[in-house]
Amino acid sequence: MISDVAYLTRSEKKKQILQILExxxxxxxxxxxxxxxxxxxxxILLQMEKKQFVKCLNPDDKMARYYQATEKGLKxxxxxxxxxx
Numbered sequence: 001m002i003s004d005v006a007y008l009t010r011s012e013k014k015k016q017i018l019q020i021l022e023x024x025x026x027x028x029x030x031x032x033x034x035x036x037x038x039x040x041x042x043x044i045l046l047q048m049e050k051k052q053f054v055k056c057l058n059p060d061d062k063m064a065r066y067y068q069a070t071e072k073g074l075k076x077x078x079x080x081x082x083x084x085x
Contacts, residue, residue, distance in 0.1 A: 004076045007051060008076060013034060013036060013044060015080065017030055017041065018048070018069055020033055021067060021068050021069040022069060022074070023068070024057055024066040025067060025068075026066055027041040027045060027067070028064075030045070052072050053073030054067045054068065055068060
């Protein structure tokens with residue numbers, strides 16, 4: 001679990017993405033909220049999906065994929081926020 005927390009500390013954007021994914025959002029919505037390129041948001045989401053921090057709710061939809069934080073992702077985020085207090 002420590003390595004998971006360390007993974008999030010390496011990038012503020014990863015942490016921010018996880019924070020806003022309590023409700024499903026598309027990479028376009030994320031990129032607008034965090035003022036970043038959509039391609040960057042998509043890349044981070046794919047990395048986080050491999051770590052099982054987020055899940056794609058509609059993987060077959062090529063136009064508007066929705067992502068949401070997983071239970072694991074929210075747990076790691078909570079641990080990180082406790083450390084940062």
